[in-house]
Amino acid sequence: MRSINFCCFIFLVSKLFYCLFPLRRPTINFVTKKFRFFFNQCNLGASTIGKTMKFPKTLLLFFCLIVLSGCHEDLDDVIKPATSLDIKNFIWRGMNEIYLYKDEVPDLADDRFSTQEELNEFLNTFSSPEDLFYNGLVAAEDDFSFLVDDYIELEKSLDGIRVSNGMEFGLRRYPEGSDQVLGYVRYVLPNTSAEEKGIQRGYLFNTVDGVQLTVENYSRLLEPETYTIGFAKKENGEISSTGETVILDKEEYNTNPVFIAKIIPTENAKVGYLMYNGFTGTYDSFLNDTFGLFKAENITHLVLDLRYNGGGSVETAVDLGSMITGQFEDEVFYTEQWNEDYQTYFEENE
Structure with missing residues (x-):
């Protein structure tokens, strides 16, 4: 930690569990919450x-x-x-x-x-x-x-503003149990260095600045604002380098969590598809506009893709649930649980 005049830390103070049974306004029981x-x-x-x-x-x-x-x-x-x-x-x-x-x-x-x-x-x-x-x-x-x-x-x-080169990726050990690490591209953010350089979902990489990624060094190697990734391929169950490299540059980026919103026509119905990558309150208007589109197109089915959603605002989660359906009015949407001291206080003063 560098020299600082104050300290900021985040720790779990309560648990939240919710499901997409929306309410216009939820009844809150202080039982569970992840926050x-x-x-x-x-x-x-x-x-x-x-x-x-x-x-x-x-x-x-x-x-x-x-x-x-x-x-x-x-x-x-x-x-x-x-x-x-x-x-x-x-x-x-x-x-x-x-x-x-x-x-x-x-x-x-x-x-x-x-x-x-x-x-x-x-x-x-x-x-x-x-x-x-x-x-x-x-x-x-x-x-x-x-x-x-x-x-x-x-x-x-927390407002969706971060430094990024646009390559959203995951990491895994390879082979299983090894200290070596393989990166794979989950998706690419628009108008970023990664998009400009032609990075696509599914690409593999195993080196950064010419160094093999490992469980000990991957965080340090991927931290700089500029680095060079080395691509890899999988053939017959084996991972090997392709020899191709690309330089990626990070810059401050506003990340809209509404990544994909589209209508998928099928033989019997219209399906709305939403890939939603974070409950970010500053982009609630985009979320609302998306459901306005779904309503205008009279969709009858909805695919909500939360695979890469890391969480965020509880209020936004409530709003999303309410946009999907309002038929469960006055039913519990989520409950909260705090440590024993606060839990007791809230239950006694509810």
């Missing part, structure tokens, strides 16, 4: 060490006290780099407060440390904030939480 939440350093102040969790009725007063206590000095233009220990404390406190799998991580228990000194001693056993987060606090069953150090880039990505 990501991020903080910045000013959001969490006092430690919960040795104390019982304080819940939302007291949070407003709690945060007001923090704000008022800091009003005596204007620090807006004063850069105070956080120490590694500061960031570790911030991460621990945030996860101790609201992490979904808190009960699965003994070191996040409210009574785990009786003093700040004990907590600091524990935090200092980890070499970095990343080490603490991934190797000390993230539950084994958690495949969704991650740590970032640039919240601006994070916010852009």
Whole structure:
């Protein structure tokens, strides 16, 4: 992690499970939810060490006290780099407060440390904030939480803005169990370097900048803004290089999740096909226009392709369900589940 003045991290705070049985407005039960939440350093102040969790009725007063206590000095233009220990404390406190799998991580228990000194001693056993987060606090069953150090880039990505060369790909080991990695192109974004260079779905590649991809190096090799991929082919079950290469360049790109929307005429009906690659709220108008097209064409069947959809806005998922059908009005669309502390609070104050 580069030198930063604050830390931003995302971790699973609740679970969401929903199906496409739409409602105009869902009835919400606090049972399940898969949702990501991020903080910045000013959001969490006092430690919960040795104390019982304080819940939302007291949070407003709690945060007001923090704000008022800091009003005596204007620090807006004063850069105070956080120490590694500061960031570790911030991460621990945030996860101790609201992490979904808190009960699965003994070191996040409210009574785990009786003093700040004990907590600091524990935090200092980890070499970095990343080490603490991934190797000390993230539950084994958690495949969704991650740590970032640039919240601006994070916010852009949630709005569908990211740096890309347009080649959307997957990776797999080859042969099975080997450390070697093979890349395959899933699809190509329009008006990008990959489209310009003629990359197509199904292309294989196994080298970047002349180096064989492996489980250890693929992330580093594919990170630069410009790199050269080496194509591969599969013949008789064997993977080999073709000797062909192409240079790809990344640039900031606005990714419309409505990737393909079309009408497929059949003998007995009109079928609407939608390849939808992310629940991105900033593109809801495009989603609405797509269903306007489907309605105008009087489709009777719908194929909703979510193969490459990585998730996103719950509100957009609700809107999508409502666009598909409204016949399940007043039925539960999704339910939420939080950690035990918050779950109990919500159920008692529903």
